[in-house]
Amino acid sequence: MSNRLPVDYEEGPDGQIRWKSSPGGLVTALEPVMRAADGAWIGWTGVADRELDPFEHDGISIIPVPLSSRELEEYYEGFSNDTLWPLYHDVIAPPSFHREWWEAYVRVNRRFAEAAARAASDGAVVWVQDYQLQLVPRMLRESRPDLVIGFFNHIPFPAYGIYSQLPWRRQVLDGLLGADVIGFQRAADAGNFSRAVRRLFGYSTRGTVIDVPDADGGSRRVVARHFPISIDAAGFEEIARRPEVQARSREIRESLGNPETIMLGVDRLDYTKGIRHRMKAFGELLRDGRLEVEDATLVQVASPSRERVETYRQLRDEIELAVGRLNGDYSTLGHQAIAYLHHGYPREEMVALYLAADVMLVTALRDGMNLVAKEYVACRFDEDGVLLLSEFTGASDELRQAVLVNPHDIEGLKDAMVEAIRMPRRERARRMRALRKRVRDNDVANWSRSFLETLTGAGIIAPGVPDP
Ligand code: GDG
Numbered sequence: 001m002s003n004r005l006p007v008d009y010e011e012g013p014d015g016q017i018r019w020k021s022s023p024g025g026l027v028t029a030l031e032p033v034m035r036a037a038d039g040a041w042i043g044w045t046g047v048a049d050r051e052l053d054p055f056e057h058d059g060i061s062i063i064p065v066p067l068s069s070r071e072l073e074e075y076y077e078g079f080s081n082d083t084l085w086p087l088y089h090d091v092i093a094p095p096s097f098h099r100e101w102w103e104a105y106v107r108v109n110r111r112f113a114e115a116a117a118r119a120a121s122d123g124a125v126v127w128v129q130d131y132q133l134q135l136v137p138r139m140l141r142e143s144r145p146d147l148v149i150g151f152f153n154h155i156p157f158p159a160y161g162i163y164s165q166l167p168w169r170r171q172v173l174d175g176l177l178g179a180d181v182i183g184f185q186r187a188a189d190a191g192n193f194s195r196a197v198r199r200l201f202g203y204s205t206r207g208t209v210i211d212v213p214d215a216d217g218g219s220r221r222v223v224a225r226h227f228p229i230s231i232d233a234a235g236f237e238e239i240a241r242r243p244e245v246q247a248r249s250r251e252i253r254e255s256l257g258n259p260e261t262i263m264l265g266v267d268r269l270d271y272t273k274g275i276r277h278r279m280k281a282f283g284e285l286l287r288d289g290r291l292e293v294e295d296a297t298l299v300q301v302a303s304p305s306r307e308r309v310e311t312y313r314q315l316r317d318e319i320e321l322a323v324g325r326l327n328g329d330y331s332t333l334g335h336q337a338i339a340y341l342h343h344g345y346p347r348e349e350m351v352a353l354y355l356a357a358d359v360m361l362v363t364a365l366r367d368g369m370n371l372v373a374k375e376y377v378a379c380r381f382d383e384d385g386v387l388l389l390s391e392f393t394g395a396s397d398e399l400r401q402a403v404l405v406n407p408h409d410i411e412g413l414k415d416a417m418v419e420a421i422r423m424p425r426r427e428r429a430r431r432m433r434a435l436r437k438r439v440r441d442n443d444v445a446n447w448s449r450s451f452l453e454t455l456t457g458a459g460i461i462a463p464g465v466p467d468p
Helices: 024-039 071-086 099-119 136-143 170-177 187-201 232-241 243-255 275-286 310-330 348-355 371-379 410-422 424-443 443-455
Strands: 005-012 018-019 041-045 055-057 058-063 125-129 148-152 181-184 207-213 219-226 259-267 296-303 337-341 359-362 386-390 403-405
Touching: 018 359, 024 041, 024 125, 024 443, 041 099, 041 181, 058 348, 058 424, 071 099, 071 410, 125 136, 125 443, 136 148, 136 170, 136 386, 148 443, 170 187, 170 424, 181 187, 181 443, 187 219, 207 443, 232 371, 232 424, 243 348, 243 359, 259 310, 259 348, 259 410, 275 348, 275 410, 296 348, 296 403, 310 337, 359 410, 371 386, 371 424, 386 410, 386 424
Parallel strands: 041 058, 125 148, 148 181, 181 219, 259 296, 259 359, 296 337, 359 386, 386 403
Antiparallel strands: 005 018, 055 058, 207 219
């Protein structure tokens, strides 16, 4: 179960409905599991105010949950993206607290829980994804105590001092504690969660196990631990090895005027991603003459995101103002300082960009994991390219051979960029080999297997994932 289904809705000119797969990491990971287990995917279709019947798509049963446009505003854009998202990302932007948004969140979570209660067979496994659905585990357990319930949080779980700002902090924790296994990206997130449970409920915790008292005086055992998510590493490498993708990557370099160094950023246009910080550092390097525009170009893909939320509109204005200024100040007729692309691209084009980039910039101020960092590494079968990675991403717990940075420290960021650009070939290869091994050893299939085995009691931990 996830807020969004893995398919996109399309209406033909004849009014006929068509469904297109929207292949993401989660779909790749869960598709084989779902087929083997005869599972169903429950979620919203992406269109408001439409009731749609369950259907089959590409061998997967799909169960749509309807949302009205009002609920979309209050539950999704409001409580999920303007309350929980900024709060869980360490209040980089101020969260808004509105009681009507909370009420919509409760209502929609109940609808999702009811859909699962109807669809699940006796003793079935239900895996709930992400922060939009934190109340579902408890609601589901109350109506269907026979089910095995897992929850995975894709974003960080903040420290108590921040989490405790949430007016509904007890209800959210209680919602999550309805699950048997609660998964997080990093050990630190699981630790923050357990601490919040101790502070607010006084339940005892031992390592990753929390004892949750139940109504008849006994207790239930809930596991809260980290399962770092990953990507389909082999799938990305396969695309990168295609001759036409490599040709495209050379074409990209040429169209940028064959600069010595191409630096690349790929992010949803989101304030958590540190896009402004990276542009500021790059601009100062040009200003100080440590980089010349003929030698270094920054390509920034900023895919459109949450465009109806005001904070995101403001961010877009700020970034586009900064890009305009930098290009005005430093571009020449033949060389652009920043190639800024406010589009989404097909996966093959993203891979060609990864192959064209000498330095990949991941400067998030807070990020649950950051899959872009892992995708870059998976694509570099040539063992070249440098990953510059923020310490505030979940990925930095695993990808220790990246050039690690604190994006708030602009001087440090500038030095790290120069270090990455100047890094000798042998050093680049040494680091990239180690990074690649890590991403191959813990791919997304490993992630889902490890979670589901813990959930169903086998308790086997994926190789390379240390149990905290
Ligand atoms: C959340 C958490 C966590 C982006 N633009 C295009 C495109 N993308 C793809 C990337 C990557 C994905 O979107 C973004 O994933 P990230 O992990 O980088 O970030 P979030 O979207 O914030 O994801 C995050 C993740 O959930 C998983 O748990 O890692 O911390 O915030 O796969 O490649 N893909 C295509 N065209 C684009 O223009 N095809």
